[in-house]
Amino acid sequence: MLTSLHKYKPHYRDNLNLAIPVVISQLGHTLVQTSDTIIVGHFAGTVSLAAVSLATSIFVIMLIIGIGISYGITPLIAQHNGRNNFAECGRLLSNSLFINVITGIILFIITLFGSIFLLDHLDQTPEVVRQAKPFLVLLGISTIPMLVFNTFKQFTEGLGFTKQAMNISIWGNVFNICLGIILVKGFSMGVKGVGYSTLADRCIMAVVMSTYVFKSKNFKKYLTDFALRNIDWSRCVQLLRIGGPVALQYTFEISAFSAAAILIGTIGYHEQAAHQVAINLASMTYMMASGLSAAAAIKSGNYFGAGDHKNLRHSAISSYHIVLVFMCLTALIFTVFNHLLPWIYTSDKVVIAIAAQLLILAALFQLFDGTQVVGLGILRGMGDVNIPTVITFLAYWVVGLPVGYLLGLKLHFGVQGVWYGLVLGLAVSSILLFFRFQFISKKHRDKTVTIIAQD
DSSP states (O other): OHHHHHTTHHHHHHHHHHHHHHHHHHHHHHHHHHHHHHHHHHHTOHHHHHHHHHHHHHHHHHHHHHHHHHTTHHHHHHHHHHTTOHHHHHHHHHHHHHHHHHHHHHHHHHHHHIIIIIGGGSOOOHHHHHHHHHHHHHHHHHHHHHHHHHHHHHHHHHTTOOHHHHHHHHHHHHHHHHHHHIIIIISOOTHHHHHHHHHHHHHHHHHHHHHHHHHOGGGGGGSTTOSGGGOOHHHHHHHHHHHHHHHHHHHHHHHHHHHHHHHHHTTOHHHHHHHHHHHHHHHHHHHHHHHHHHHHHHHHHHHHHHTOHHHHHHHHHHHHHHHHHHHHHHHHHHHHTTTTGGGGTOOOHHHHHHHHHHHHHHHHHHHHHHHHHHHHHHHHHTTOOHHHHHHHHIIIIIIIHHHHHIIIIISOOHHHHHHHHHHHHHHHHHHHHHHHHHHHHHHHHHHHHHHHHHO
């Protein structure tokens, strides 16, 4: 066993060195929602907490679509950097920034119309809807600066520079928390207060991150061809061929969880608030696993670009090992502290009791959640995005959500029944993506071996 693991040892170190800053940076996206939830839960009450749950469950779909599209640049940058094709990296950045700004504007318009027309027709508590509307609009506006930040973040991470985005995310969240408390508690702005703090935070992060890229000497050789004249259809299509399916992959998963939140909202606002608490904690671990996934995508992109399929497999499998260990730890934390963790968000004992039960289910799906997102990252680095997209759709919308609806609402298992369906969806996705990785990586490895033998 130890001899078998020894070949992965160098990859454990390399992957962790690359992944840890990315993990912290990725966690920044979720910590914005976490801080909003905590501030509202303690200073504005249970109805306001349910409003945050409702607005976030809709907005997170817009967020994840934008993040997924912005991911299109990372494996391409990693592959071109592996081939020492530096000028192309700058051209790709020009096109990625153009795509992401347009995407941000479109997503804001969709969010705006969603807040006006959609919220009133979801059979939710009227006061919850009233508070959710302005919060959702503010979150929608923040999509644009968030995607500007993410453009430069994904560019630098594709080149292996991960710490600056991490630092900006940390300080951005500190600012968001401080301003949120001031607006919600000090100025009694309620849910709108955390909306304004989130918008301000994302604007500042976008300015700081873009300034870093343009001023740092690390990127001079990559930016020689960064210009508006290099925005062209062929590169936009190239980016969207990766970013589009990635956005769909994440959307199929996250939208299933969002649909689950809406289903739970028809049961009652206490259940909806409890779902927000439990899913927010699970989202934190998911985004950390997503950071490992992003690092796995970069590494597999480097090795794939260099044609080193042996090290690609070793690196990928080491990423699976790392995420399994990490998610076992988080599952243990959720199990042992399931009655204590909800107190971070609220003092409502009804909400805490329901959330404690959901955290046991969250512990159950940790391993599946971690391995499926790492599998997506590895395959993305290899340029394999279409079949994984189909897998995620089948797992969440053909299996997970229908089973959750059947158990939760038709068979009256309540909020736990909805979550049973989500666990099943994650399990199906995890297993199928691992089989897909094994098939693709072995095919490329065997092809390389055949070519060498012929030479």
